[in-house]
Amino acid sequence: MKDGGRLAAAIEVLTEIESRHRPAQVALKDWGNSHRFAGSGDRTAIGNLVFDALRNRASLAARMASDLPRAITLATYAITWQKGIEALSDALVQDRHAPEELTEEEIARLEDSFDLEMSASDRADVPEWLWPEFVAAFNDSAVEEGRALATRAPVDLRTNTLKADREKVLKRLSHTGAVVAGISPEGIRIEAKPGLGRMPHVQAEEGYRKGWFELQDEASQLAAILAQASQGEQVLDYCAGGGGKTLALAASMQNRGQLYAYDADRLRLAPIHERLQRAGARNIQVRDPASTTLADLEGQMDLVFIDAPCTGTGVWRRRPDSKWRLTDKSLAARVEDQQHVLQNASRYVKPGGRMVYVTCSVLPRENQEQVKWFLGENRDFESRSVIDSWNKLLPSRPQPKYVSERGEILLTPASTGTDGFFVAMFERAAP
Incomplete structure (x- = not known):
């Protein structure tokens, strides 16, 4: 043609x-x-x-x-x-x-x-009705952040440290233009190509079939790193979906301890089984919502990880059509879903345990305001600083631009070169 x-x-x-x-x-x-x-x-x-x-x-x-x-x-x-x-x-x-x-x-x-x-919203390529949310999130940087969300996204990969190291993967992918990611110590990036440019089909690579790497945006990798899942812990990935973050958590745990993968939507959970086998993750127990419950896990988890359902405003680069389908009604529905998930998931955190709340959204209503709501409803939980974890685990990396008073962080395409991701952490009071 x-x-x-x-x-x-x-x-x-x-x-x-x-x-x-x-x-x-x-x-x-x-x-x-x-x-x-x-x-x-x-x-x-x-x-x-x-x-x-x-x-x-x-x-x-x-x-x-x-x-x-x-x-x-x-x-x-x-x-x-x-x-x-x-x-x-x-x-x-x-x-x-x-x-x-x-x-x-x-x-x-x-x-x-x-x-x-x-208008500012047109320059930013953000729906006009949503513009006040962007201003609330980014102030004078709202147009810059909107413009960044209107660019093409790179292909990001996470080295599966259960099977390979980053240098080995980079060598095998040298023909694709793969380079070291900017922040994640396990990350690899293939930059987006302009115009007619075609991105490489990395799932066809031998390294992918052998489980040496997974497709995962760098922000998602960082969220899993900041959760600090450790060897020997009991961990619940409450909204596991296809299992990308589950696999990252398993690698952090070096296959030691127990990791439970659960999702209320069993269709979203379906791809996880093949991915677990390919990755060599052996400490994961998949809980199918149609045949099992989580009752035996209540109050037992060292870590509950929540990749909450959200509007997806942080991944507009990858799903730009969703930008124009979003409505205030659907945003309100996601806020309600998030509160439901937070309350349910918190039951599984043991005293002294922690809960990590993540969204791929940049909107305050889904992020900082949800943290404030949850703390107000659950006096046995307190906020833990994510930025402190960042400084501990990623000491040589610049701090994120957007950090709340409680220490939650927001990653964005313009400020960190990643998808838009929000990360908050809670700790349950010990008796």
């Missing part, structure tokens, strides 16, 4: 996403299934156009005075990808499958000299 046909396809997919409220990945997969002639390079280019258009939808729509799929797709190609008007015009003229040629108004708005006053 030529670029003109790819632009037309991206417009078609974006129209499908908007008109039928479908997830971007599903819409792209269905397009590919119904257009078998499109090669892997074509599908990559179309996917990149779609996701970049969604990442920057507000700023591009303001620039084009239209949020229609055509407008934001053409602007993505000319502005975000820096192809320029001439290349865009050629793509539209030289391919019979391309969209219609540029109008005079479109040309004017795509000109480098075009000047437009944008």
Whole structure:
């Protein structure tokens, strides 16, 4: 396919996403299934156009005075990808499958000299209704943080120290451009490629099949490190999902002690079994919610780790379509879910034990305000400083920019080069 046909396809997919409220990945997969002639390079280019258009939808729509799929797709190609008007015009003229040629108004708005006053939320590519939350979280850095969340995410990997060391993995992945991550001592990063760039399929690598590394964002790795799961401890991963953090905790424990993996949604838990086998994690007991309970664990855990359900605002780089589907109603529902999870999970912490609360959100309502709520409802718990743990475990790394008075931390793409992750810690009073 030529670029003109790819632009037309991206417009078609974006129209499908908007008109039928479908997830971007599903819409792209269905397009590919119904257009078998499109090669892997074509599908990559179309996917990149779609996701970049969604990442920057507000700023591009303001620039084009239209949020229609055509407008934001053409602007993505000319502005975000820096192809320029001439290349865009050629793509539209030289391919019979391309969209219609540029109008005079479109040309004017795509000109480098075009000047437009944008609102702060549009410049940040953050939904307007959510902007006060961003200002509350980031103050004068709100636009910078929003812009960072509108960029492409790297591929981050965690070295599985049960089977390999980082130098060994880096050597095997040298052909991918893999480098040492900026903060995590076990992290490896493959930087995002611009425009038509295709990221390597790391799951096809021999090292992945052998369990030498796992796909895991650096912020997620750091949350597991800061939990300080130790050899011989009793640990409950209460919202284990597919098991990424479970495996990181098992590696920290060096397969010693007992780690329980649980999730209320058994479908989310399903992939964990294959991952445990590949990683060589032997101290994990999976608790299926359909057939077992956690009653025997009440008051017994040294550590309860909660990767709480949330809006996912911290991972907008990876799921940009979710940014525009989020509503105040769904945010309120997540806040209620988090309080339910916190209360239930706290029952399993033993006196003197600790509980770690993590979200992939940057919103205060899901983070600092939830910590304040929980402490107010549970007088037998007190806050523990996460930044103190950071200074102890990562002494050579710069401190995170966003640290609360109680010592909770917020990691972000702009400040730490990671996904947006919040980490808080509680300790249950000893009798």
